[in-house]
Amino acid sequence: MLRVVVCDDEQLLREALAKIIDAAPDLSVVGVAADGRQAVTAVDQHAPDVVLMDIRMPVLDGIEATRRIAGRTKVLVLTTYDLDAYVYAALQAGAGGFLLKDAPSERLRDGIRIVASGQAVLAPEATARMIAAFRPAMPTAEDQRLLPAIHGLSPREREVCELIAEGLANDDIARRLTISRHTVKVHVSNILGKLGFSDRVHVVLAWSRLRGQL
Numbered sequence: 001m002l003r004v005v006v007c008d009d010e011q012l013l014r015e016a017l018a019k020i021i022d023a024a025p026d027l028s029v030v031g032v033a034a035d036g037r038q039a040v041t042a043v044d045q046h047a048p049d050v051v052l053m054d055i056r057m058p059v060l061d062g063i064e065a066t067r068r069i070a071g072r073t074k075v076l077v078l079t080t081y082d083l084d085a086y087v088y089a090a091l092q093a094g095a096g097g098f099l100l101k102d103a104p105s106e107r108l109r110d111g112i113r114i115v116a117s118g119q120a121v122l123a124p125e126a127t128a129r130m131i132a133a134f135r136p137a138m139p140t141a142e143d144q145r146l147l148p149a150i151h152g153l154s155p156r157e158r159e160v161c162e163l164i165a166e167g168l169a170n171d172d173i174a175r176r177l178t179i180s181r182h183t184v185k186v187h188v189s190n191i192l193g194k195l196g197f198s199d200r201v202h203v204v205l206a207w208s209r210l211r212g213q214l
Helices: 011-022 036-046 062-069 081-093 105-116 124-133 141-151 155-165 170-177 181-195 200-213
Strands: 002-007 027-033 050-053 074-079 097-100
Touching: 002 011, 002 036, 002 105, 011 027, 011 105, 027 036, 027 105, 036 050, 036 062, 050 062, 050 105, 062 074, 062 081, 074 081, 074 105, 081 097, 097 105, 141 181, 141 200, 155 170, 155 181, 155 200, 170 181, 181 200
Parallel strands: 002 027, 002 050, 050 074, 074 097
Antiparallel strands: none
């Protein structure tokens, strides 16, 4: 049973999300929060596996709340199309991914499961737009570090990077490339090690930003 805290400043949305989550036999809402400060308190009290986090909230926003709890639990951000800047900041703060607020119920539940397992969830509908909005005009020092490492990836690892950047989970990548899920996990682990990243979110950001220079 995965324990979930729902954090959103709109009561009706909190209640709706809680019902959607509790409808799954393997998910349980153990707490709700109306702002980031309450979310931090809920993590202290309930030790959830995942926090479903809104961004724009009173008292303490979702970005700072994510920064405070990211080392103790997983965070899945819920956003709308006009919050790209905030989503980017939340990912940098340690969130495990993001979904749109109008995502289908099953995608939301699957997103919670995926984030809880340590994988990244990135809404395909908004990922490309978010990356484009924050692609730097000039190469950064980080870009200069990454380019040789990316060029050192094997052809298969580069294929996997491309699919990760599309927002695909391991099972989807395995089906697309006709390889086993275990093989995908090995490739992902190798990619993270070669690029010096701790999670797939940073692979998505870097690959989407730099693919034009490869």
